[in-house]
Amino acid sequence: MSLPTTMRTLLQPSSDSKDLAIASHPLPTANPSLGEHLIRVHACAPCAGELLWPKNFPPPKPRELVPCPEMAGTIISAPEDSPFRPGDEVYARTNYVRPGNAREYTIGVTDELDHRPKGLSWPEAAAIPLSAETAWQALLIHAGIVGGGEEADFSAAREAWSGKRVLVTAASGGVGMWVTQLACLLGAEVVGTCGPDNVALVQSLGASEVLNYRTTDLQEWAERPGKKVDVVIDCIGRKSLEDAWWTVKDGGVVLSIFQPPKLVCPEGYKGEGVRDVFFVMEPNRIHLEEITKLVEQGKCRSRVDSVWPLEQFQEAFKRLDSGHARGKIILDLSLNQ
Incomplete structure (x- = not known):
């Protein structure tokens, strides 16, 4: 499929700033030898306090400071030995060593991905992995x-x-x-x-x-x-x-x-x-697979507080920081495109 050359990306300008801004950035490049998949993001979820992470817990290697560690999306490209193929619908809490998922395309590796639970919307799926x-x-x-x-x-x-x-x-x-x-x-x-x-x-x-x-x-x-x-x-x-x-x-x-x-x-x-x-959680596909089974069996459920287009990120983070959300705050990247 033909891909755009740039994408909307929500960026934190520096570890000392809690401000965010939308910028146009090139798509990330997946490295198949590292198990990396290119994924089209449909929905992502911010985490309370995460804008303080880069200052208090700097990434092991310098990287773009893109928020939202959870996402749900569609595989665009995959390593040949991956259990996931282009077109598969997946979700994950991605690793902190890479930029987050408040961008139209992101990277996910084999060991942190699972197929999106059947019957869930993109926002409902994105609300699950980290929690x-x-x-x-x-x-x-x-x-x-x-x-x-x-x-x-x-x-x-x-x-x-x-x-x-x-x-x-x-x-x-x-x-x-x-x-x-x-x-x-x-x-x-x-x-x-x-x-x-x-x-x-x-x-x-x-x-x-x-x-x-x-x-x-x-x-x-x-x-x-x-x-x-x-x-x-x-x-x-x-x-x-x-x-x-x-x-x-x-x-x-x-x-x-x-x-x-x-x-x-x-x-x-x-x-x-x-x-x-x-402890600080670590993404793990084995754990997420078991969670997926429980969700599909109707034994557990996610809860979405509210869904916002990417352009309304300020309102979404304000709702998150209020401490009054009943469930997860979700950014839906298909809205207002």
Whole structure:
């Protein structure tokens, strides 16, 4: 097929700036020897706080600062040995070593791609990979409940997780929703925290108890009989993570995707044998394939808060930064073309 020579690209001018601008740039060139595919992007998703990443976590090699680590699109070219062929519809959370996906064409490698789940729109598919893979890796790798490393079997993991109690902070957020759904599928008893407007949503995801963070003192709540949990999975950090320390049993786990939990361990905390974990997710096709199966079976779902054309990126990021989104913010590159 005939390709354009340039494309719309959303750029962050420097790591010291949070400003964004749309520019016309040449298409990226895929290197088949590195497993690279050229992909036409239909929808992509920004991530909260990502405009601070280049300054706080510089890419290993200098690159264009294009936001939006998640995308859904169509394969244009593929390596000969790839399981994906031109015309295949795929989705992924792409690796931070490359520019993100707020551009009309992007690069994805074999080990981070999977076919778009059947029955989902482009925005619905783009809303899944980062949050779902983060939740998967938290539960099946980093929490330490399941053995087996990166290829831990979801069905087999149910035996290890069955009956465990899990506290999920920001359970109505992008990652929290997926932690709640997956933990419930694993047989865990989930307690979720959220604002008053999202209680029904978190209940619908399977949580057995939902705590309004504005009115619930977690230290007092955890002092009630039978309330403490085996694992805390924190999705928001700071004060929520600090308070969550009080809820974990001796010998349990406090895991955060926001910051090292020890940094906010509260003064006077005397729990024993509690393991603290901080990790950053890594794209993994094996994990995404398992997530795709669960989505197609109707066992898990994504949630889209709103969809914006690329030209309205300022409004989209403002909505993201407000902290009031109920689901993922999506940029649809097919709009306003």
